[in-house]
Amino acid sequence: MTLNRRQILMLLPAAAVAWDFVLAGTPEESPNYKSSEHWWGMLLDITKCIGCGSCVRACAMENDVPDGYFRTWVERYHVTDWHVENPIVDSPNGGKDGFPQSNLAGGKNFFVPKLCNHCAESPCTQVCPVGATFHTADGVVLIDYNYCLGCRYCIQACPYGCRFFNPERHTAEKCTLCYHRITKGLTTACCESCPTGARQLADLKNPKDPIHEFLKTHAVQVLKPHLATGAKMFYNGLDGSVR
Amino acid sequence: MSKFKDSAHLIRLAAVFVLAAAVFVAVRAAVIPKSYGQYGPYRGDALREITSRPVVYAGHETCEGCHPDVLEIKSKGVHAHVNCESCHGPQAKHAEDPGTVKPTLPDVGKLCVRCHSENIAKPSGFPQVDAKEHAQGLACNTCHKPHSPGFDAGGKK
Numbered sequence: 001m002t003l004n005r006r007q008i009l010m011l012l013p014a015a016a017v018a019w020d021f022v023l024a025g026t027p028e029e030s031p032n033y034k035s036s037e038h039w040w041g042m043l044l045d046i047t048k049c050i051g052c053g054s055c056v057r058a059c060a061m062e063n064d065v066p067d068g069y070f071r072t073w074v075e076r077y078h079v080t081d082w083h084v085e086n087p088i089v090d091s092p093n094g095g096k097d098g099f100p101q102s103n104l105a106g107g108k109n110f111f112v113p114k115l116c117n118h119c120a121e122s123p124c125t126q127v128c129p130v131g132a133t134f135h136t137a138d139g140v141v142l143i144d145y146n147y148c149l150g151c152r153y154c155i156q157a158c159p160y161g162c163r164f165f166n167p168e169r170h171t172a173e174k175c176t177l178c179y180h181r182i183t184k185g186l187t188t189a190c191c192e193s194c195p196t197g198a199r200q201l202a203d204l205k206n207p208k209d210p211i212h213e214f215l216k217t218h219a220v221q222v223l224k225p226h227l228a229t230g231a232k233m234f235y236n237g238l239d240g241s242v243r
Numbered sequence: 244m245s246k247f248k249d250s251a252h253l254i255r256l257a258a259v260f261v262l263a264a265a266v267f268v269a270v271r272a273a274v275i276p277k278s279y280g281q282y283g284p285y286r287g288d289a290l291r292e293i294t295s296r297p298v299v300y301a302g303h304e305t306c307e308g309c310h311p312d313v314l315e316i317k318s319k320g321v322h323a324h325v326n327c328e329s330c331h332g333p334q335a336k337h338a339e340d341p342g343t344v345k346p347t348l349p350d351v352g353k354l355c356v357r358c359h360s361e362n363i364a365k366p367s368g369f370p371q372v373d374a375k376e377h378a379q380g381l382a383c384n385t386c387h388k389p390h391s392p393g394f395d396a397g398g399k400k
Contacts, residue, residue, distance in 0.1 A: 035282070050365045052358045054329055061333050062299045076364045102363045109364035134285035144289035180296035189300045189333075195325040195358055196369075 033183045038138040039205040040177055041232030042191070043214060044113050046239075048198035051076060051111035055190035055199060056096040059115075062178060062189035069164045070094040071175040072115035072190050079241045080107035087241040112235075112242050113199060115190070116141065116162040116175035117223060120230030124154035124163060124174075133172070139204075139232060140179055145171045159227050177201075204232070301338040303327050309341065313390055320391025330354055330389065355383040 003011075051074055059065060059072045074095030078088040088104065095111075102109065122141050125133045132147035133154055148171035155163040155172055166173040178188035186192070187201045202211035214220070214236070221238040222231040235242075247253075281287030306327040307314045317323055328334055330349050337344045361371045372378075383389075 047366055050358055050369055051362060054357070058300060058328075058333070063296075078364075098357050098360075099362055099364065101361055105363060110366075111364050131285065134283060134289075136290065137282060142289070142293055144286050145292075146289065147286065176293055179290075180294050181298055181300075183294050184298065186298065186300075186302045192300045192302060192326055193329045195329045197324050 033185075035137040035183075037205060038182075038203050039232075040118065040139050040182060041202045041204050041211070041234060042115070042177075042188075043200045043202050043211055043220075044233060044235050045198045045200075046110055046112060046235060046237040048196045049074070049111040049113055050196055050198075051095060051099045052195060053095040053098045054193040054195060055113060056094050058189040058193035059175075060096070062181075063176070065173075066166065066168060068093075069166070069173075070096075071162075071173070072113065074099075075112045075114060076102065076109065077112060077239065077241060078102065078104040078107060078109050079239065080104075084239075084241045108239065108241075110237075110239065112238075113190075114160065114162070114223075115233065116158075116177070117160055117229065117231035117233045118175075118177055120232065122229060123157045123159060123227075127153045127157040129153065136179075140177045140182075141174070142176055142179060143172055143174065145169060148172055159224055159229065160231075202234070298335050299333040300328050301333070301335040305338045306334065309338075316388075317390045321393045322389070322391060351382050351384045351389070355387075355389070 053074060055072055056070060056074060059070075060067075063071060065071050072094075073091055075089050075091045076095075076099050080088075090099075090102075092099065099111075118139060118141050120135075120139060122133075122135070125135060125141060129151060130147055130149055132144045132149070133141060134144065135141055150165065150170045150172065152165055152172065155165060158174075163172050163174045165171075178186075178190075181188060182201065188199075191199045191201045200211070203209045204211065211234075215234065218236050220234045220236050222234060223238075223242065224231070276286050276288065278287030278291075279285070282290060303326040310327075313327075317325075331346055332349070334346055337346050356374045359371050359374075361373050365371055
């Protein structure tokens with residue numbers, strides 16, 4: 001059978017529709033969730049963060065994060081005058097128990113919540129030798145714990161220090177953006193428990209998401225933009241001293 | 244046309260290649276997980292394993308379904324934007340089985356200072372106190388009602 005050009009052109013749209021179905025995979029546990037309809041990120045408002053550590057505790061409880069390891073954590077910055085490149089940073093127990101009062105008066109003091117940036121061009125995914133780390137169609141970076149060898153290459157590759165080695169499972173581990181929650185229409189545990197709204201889950205593909213209005217009207221930055229990782233954690237009020 | 248001389252050599256060689264290809268295809272089919280490539284270049288089952296994790300934090304919409312009275316008090320006060328489980332902890336189990344799983348009341352002495360103790364790095368507009376000096380040993384909820392701690396609804400400030 002031979003196809004002429006007209007027939008091929010007529011078949012192309014059908015093939016495109018079929019391919020769309022291939023891409024729009026739907027996990028069985030979330031029957032109404034279509035991953036091709038979402039593109040997840042988060043808004044972190046430094047001007048609202050009070051360093052209470054609710055997010056860190058919630059994350060640990062929701063995801064069984066072992067003690068002393070963090071999928072999300074909070075840092076406290078102190079920047080004196082012009083020492084923008086040498087901020088004093090502390091994060092006692094990841095901020096899980098809150099922060100004791102600091103005696104570093106004079107200069108800027110602020111909290112910075114951190115977590116996996118779910119980069120669109122993530123270095124961790126690129127270095128995995130066995131393809132255990134992958135991007136989902138909705139922009140979340142996940143780990144296949146059955147495939148992970150525990151070589152720790154990704155832990156070194158992440159420029160944001162967001163990965164750690166799980167001492168019980170002996171695999172790499174990181175924030176899943178509460179994938180088991182967001183596919184059910186819930187927000188992440190950290191966003192749910194944040195008392196000031198400093199963390200807000202954002203669906204960048206949803207035109208009705210309030211993130212769009214916020215991004216259009218505020219000076220927002222991602223961490224280490226010069227690395228072109230396609231980070232999707234947007235920080236409002238981010239100081240230049242934050243690394 | 245005369246028969247190619249020693250064609251048996253070629254047939255044997257071809258047989259080796261065919262066999263090798265068959266072994267390759269069989270091993271490949273056996274080694275690659277069934278769900279690989281279902282959604283992308285990874286094991287589809289990995290996605291199912293991750294999404295099947297039980298939810299621990301029920302979400303404030305779930306709480307508000309059964310506790311509209313608290314929502315009404317809370318929505319008028321300064322704690323309107325604070326979600327239930329931010330103070331009460333994860334309650335998905337309670338939401339599933341409210342009869343047997345009862346949440347414990349948070350310890351006010353520890354709970355309030357988590358957010359409201361004085362810290363130099365907190366945004367300056369955020370209400371914060373030196374708890375020892377401010378409370379003089381009294382529990383916070385002696386004066387402030389946690390669901391609506393402001394001037395009007397919560398009694399005296």
